Amino acid sequence: MFSDFFTYGRVLWEAGHLHVTSGNMSVKKGSVIYVTRTGSSLAMLTARDIVPVNLDNDLRDKNASSETPVHRAIYRALPGIGAVVHSHPPYATALSFDMDEVRTIDSDSLFIPVIPVLKDCPYAEGSACVASGFPRTLDSHKVALVRGHGAFAVGDSLAQCAARLTMMENQCRLVFFRRLLERR
Numbered sequence: 723m724f725s726d727f728f729t730y731g732r733v734l735w736e737a738g739h740l741h742v743t744s745g746n747m748s749v750k751k752g753s754v755i756y757v758t759r760t761g762s763s764l765a766m767l768t769a770r771d772i773v774p775v776n777l778d779n780d781l782r783d784k785n786a787s788s789e790t791p792v793h794r795a796i797y798r799a800l801p802g803i804g805a806v807v808h809s810h811p812p813y814a815t816a817l818s819f820d821m822d823e824v825r826t827i828d829s830d831s832l833f834i835p836v837i838p839v840l841k842d843c844p845y846a847e848g849s850a851c852v853a854s855g856f857p858r859t860l861d862s863h864k865v866a867l868v869r870g871h872g873a874f875a876v877g878d879s880l881a882q883c884a885a886r887l888t889m890m891e892n893q894c895r896l897v898f899f900r901r902l903l904e905r906r
């Protein structure tokens with residue numbers, strides 16, 4: 723059941739989205755959210771690093787990722803989704819400081835035409851501000867950025883979330899280099 727955690731945690735590590743203890747992933751099964759342990763490394767997860775918490779309250783959150791309140795808020799607001807992934811993609815995060823949204827320019831813009839930036843929340847892991855502001859954005863966009871922090875993606879599965887995050891980062895890398903070339 724946890725093999726997708728191991729596979730896509732490794733994918734995000736190899737794609738350069740993470741440092742050793744950043745990022746978190748979860749899936750929802752009924753009234754349980756399985757989320758990565760706080761301080762775990764997505765590059766080398768084991769079954770012990772996947773923590774079950776409650777969808778309806780924080781009573782079992784003790785060892786769970788510090789971003790668990792954001793994951794829970796997203797699941798509660800969007801009951802149709804099955805997975806949430808948070809990563810720190812460097813090109814997308816760099817653009818998020820100065821852009822209110824990233825308009826993509828490559829052929830994948832058919833799938834992700836706009837990447838919204840949540841810009842009104844001061845940086846804080848698991849912040850109530852992000853937890854309250856993000857679910858609505860992710861309903862329509864599936865992937866979005868927190869200014870100066872990183873990205874969240876939602877989907878049916880961890881595979882779909884990882885696909886969206888890596889596509890988004892690729893798009894942002896192109897926007898980044900295009901902006902550099904335009905300055906010449």
Ligand SMILES: [Zn+2]
Pocket residue numbers: 744745808809810847871872
């Ligand atoms: Zn983060």
